Amino acid sequence: MHNQKHGVLLINLGSPANPSPQAVKAYLDQFLMDPYVITLPYLLRCLLVKGIILNTRPKKSAANYQKIWTDQGSPLVAITQTLTNAVQHQVNVPVYMAMRYGEPSIQQSLTRLIEEDQCSHIHAIALYPQYAESTTLTAKTEVERIIHTFYPTVHISFKAPFYNDPHYLEAMTESSKHYFDEPYDHVLFSFHGLPVQHLVKADPSHAHCLKQANCCDMPNIAHETCYRHQSLATVKSLVANLGIPPHKYSTAFQSRLGKAKWLEPYTSETIKQLANNGIKRLLVMCPAFVADCLETIEEMGMQNRDIFIEHGGKELVLIPCLNDHPSWVKTITGWIQHIEK
Numbered sequence: 001m002h003n004q005k006h007g008v009l010l011i012n013l014g015s016p017a018n019p020s021p022q023a024v025k026a027y028l029d030q031f032l033m034d035p036y037v038i039t040l041p042y043l044l045r046c047l048l049v050k051g052i053i054l055n056t057r058p059k060k061s062a063a064n065y066q067k068i069w070t071d072q073g074s075p076l077v078a079i080t081q082t083l084t085n086a087v088q089h090q091v092n093v094p095v096y097m098a099m100r101y102g103e104p105s106i107q108q109s110l111t112r113l114i115e116e117d118q119c120s121h122i123h124a125i126a127l128y129p130q131y132a133e134s135t136t137l138t139a140k141t142e143v144e145r146i147i148h149t150f151y152p153t154v155h156i157s158f159k160a161p162f163y164n165d166p167h168y169l170e171a172m173t174e175s176s177k178h179y180f181d182e183p184y185d186h187v188l189f190s191f192h193g194l195p196v197q198h199l200v201k202a203d204p205s206h207a208h209c210l211k212q213a214n215c216c217d218m219p220n221i222a223h224e225t226c227y228r229h230q231s232l233a234t235v236k237s238l239v240a241n242l243g244i245p246p247h248k249y250s251t252a253f254q255s256r257l258g259k260a261k262w263l264e265p266y267t268s269e270t271i272k273q274l275a276n277n278g279i280k281r282l283l284v285m286c287p288a289f290v291a292d293c294l295e296t297i298e299e300m301g302m303q304n305r306d307i308f309i310e311h312g313g314k315e316l317v318l319i320p321c322l323n324d325h326p327s328w329v330k331t332i333t334g335w336i337q338h339i340e341k
Contacts, residue, residue, distance in 0.1 A: 007119035014099035015074035019065035025058035036138035130230035171327035193253035275311035
């Protein structure tokens with residue numbers, strides 16, 4: 001392999017350009033009009049997004065973004081850039097980050113890798129541990145669209161979802177284990193939610209996911225694209241690595257949007273129940289996210305902390321995401337060095 005001809009693209013979800021209602025509206029328009037995010041036919045999607053959501057949600061979302069905005073801008077973008085810089089220092093190939101929505105866009109970063117760095121082989125790593133069409137597949141599809149349209153001679157490869165990668169799990173363990181040094185009552189693993197329809201649609205067998213109560217425990221080809229199975233598998237590994245007793249943890253799903261049925265149990269309801277049941281010190285991990293963002297800092301660390309305390313809890317400890325932890329940098333560096341060989 002000639003190092004100068006290979007490049008790496010780290011892809012995350014994205015963020016508004018700034019925390020104003022106008023910028024949030026533009027971001028939500030791009031995000032929610034993606035057919036992998038809202039799977040309605042185009043005209044119905046337009047009616048819902050442009051006719052309803054974009055007339056009501058941007059102001060509220062902007063207020064939430066304003067709570068977490070930093071001097072460096074969006075936490076998600078700033079953290080992903082810091083991670084990219086750290087990885088770049090460890091490898092001999094160009095590494096750029098890109099956001100599926102917002103900037104730097106996938107097209108902007110691919111252009112830099114191909115036209116400025118003269119890369120003929122692109123290795124894309126979507127920074128989502130668990131597979132979902134609304135994250136993993138839409139990122140892959142956008143990379144393929146740009147390559148096939150503008151750079152048809154460039155070779156592309158994609159990192160598979162890494163929910164069960166031992167190095168990722170080790171990084172999660174290393175970055176969080178010191179939070180378990182102090183006594184705690186319970187651990188909540190909170191994953192980003194997903195509409196049930198998305199889960200069923202991604203099942204290639206069309207006969208497994210959610211067809212029976214223990215579907216995630218029964219080996220099946222559906223597990224390759226099942227967000228719920230992969231989330232629960234991540235939890236199982238982390239529980240073993242961190243030595244969490246079976247009765248001291250729960251798994252739930254956050255960040256619902258709209259009235260469709262989403263994966264259950266819901267995080268906000270689980271937190272209420274835990275507090276009502278006498279849990280006083282609650283640790284929260286968000287393994288679907290590798291970088292802290294609106295859903296972790298504001299939704300979990302502010303909104304859900306308030307819910308916990310209102311219902312009798314004393315302390316909700318939000319364990320940070322991997323962010324730019326040395327073990328996470330080492331993990332991604334290892335993936336890239338494996339590509340280089």
